[in-house]
Amino acid sequence: MINRCLVLLAALLLFGCARDAGQVVFHADDNPEKLSDWGLFTVAGGKILPHAGMVTYELNAPLFSDYAQKWRTVWMPKGVHATYRPDDAFDFPIGTIVTKTFYYTTPTEAAQPQASGDVVKMTPASYQSGVAGLTLDHVRLIETRLLVRRAAGWVALPYVWNADGTDATLERTGAEVPLTFHDGATARRFVYSVPNQNQCAGCHVQDFRARAVMPIGLKARHLDRAFAGEGGEINQLRRLVALGYLAGVGGTVPHNADWQDPHADDAAKARSYLDINCSHCHNATGAARTSGLWLDAKTVDPRVRGMCKPPVAAGRGTGDRPFDVVPGHPETSILAYRLQSDDPGEMMPELGRSLVHQEGVALILRYIKQLEGSCDRQDVPPPVAGS
Incomplete structure (x- = not known):
């Protein structure tokens, strides 16, 4: 009886540690319905904050997505690293989680937008880098896409945020979000489309022979730039090496x-x-x-x-x-x-x-x-x- 109690107590303690606030949870097989089940972010006090080990990065040129701004992060389990490849996406270890959060800024007078037809602003340059999270005042979160490196390869999972910005739900079949886009002079209604999983693969499968989902932006030529973060505003490849997230960088680095x-x-x-x-x-x-x-x-x-x-x-x-x-x-x-x-x-x-x-x-x-x-x-x- 005592042994059974000790086993139960150990299991409860283990579960509690796995769900500690601030700790990322890698799901090797299941696809949680809620983004919060991954333990990637804390949403509280008007902010969304990244958890330990999540490294924000930026690209030399971003993929255009209807003027949505993007906060990109990469996370890896302790003790592993990606291997550098000069032309292709780096070879990331099992357990890697890449996030891309899409959001818009909202006009001051629309600080609390309605769920249908939110008014959003055109902001060509980055509004917030997201290095220390995002302040949600005048921000409308739209979706967070995950790329998860599992034993069988990468899987893409699109999560759509609720109107309150408190959590996001897995939408395998995609979603449509009605918005009104305002550029300071004119307003235009449009529908922001969250891709379904097949559409994610349509872009992320870059080699018809392998037919494997792969990251697009995590390549040397897109990352070779200075960007704020741990260690100051330094070259991002150097930061990843210093953090133990990347090994094997050598020779001339491609640059866009x-x-x-x-x-x-x-x-x-x-x-x-x-x-x-x-x-x-x-x-x-x-x-x-x-x-x-x-x-x-x-x-x-x-x-x-x-x-x-x-x-x-x-x-x-x-x-x-x-x-x-x-x-x-x-x-x-x-x-x-x-x-x-x-x-x-x-x-x-x-x-x-x-x-x-x-x-x-x-x-x-x-x-x-x-x-x-x-x-x-x-x-x-x-x-x-x-x-």
Whole structure:
């Protein structure tokens, strides 16, 4: 009897330790209904705070998601680390949890928005870094996406926040959140779409051969930048190494430009922007590989990058334009047309947005305008494999 009581007491103590406030809980098999069951955040006192071991990071260029701002973190169990890979996502250990929380700021007069049709503001630059959490005054939390590294591989789980911002619920089939977007002059109603799990895989499966879900942003070229956090405002790769989260960094580290850096040239910024927004599909092994248009940072062949390249099965998405990219002429370039469209049958990217990213479009227009050459037949680059 005494032994049974001791076993029960030990089990209760173990359960209590696993659920201590501030402790992340890795679920190796089950998918909890509530985000709070992962123990990632504390929501209290008007703030959402990260728990121990969660490292906030930022990208040189973010994926555009209808002007939603994003707070990104990565967490790993003690005693393990990711292995550096120069071009692909780092090799993360079992137990890794990557979070991406999508949120909007709200106008002062809408500090307590209603659940239906919340008013949100356009804030092109980061409003809050999230390094020490988010102050929820004038913030509307929308969703938190988890990428969880299990023994069988990565799994993507979308959690949608309630209107009070107290917890989020797993929505495998996605969700639609009606919002009113205000840019300071005009207001536009739109529906923010939370992707379902299949749509998550549609972007995160970047190699048709492996068909494995993988992180997109956790690559050296996207992370090679200074960002505030533990150790001050230092290079993020150096921070991860110092924290024991990353090993094997060596040689020349690939680098994408900060797409908002006023000192970087437009070509470098445009390549960075297209890389993060398009290359998970438009690469040699991605879902759009047969298009012959590859927009990852490594691709240097101008023809494969779209210069004077006729479209492949783009349908009405061409806008009756002859080539993917016409140097000096964004007004006749298919790439520009599809980025400027909000028609679901024409726009690119196909998922993750219903609004046009005006600042991103302006960058791509400048980039194409500055390209030299023409698409006269004698100037068209020779075709390459896959085009």
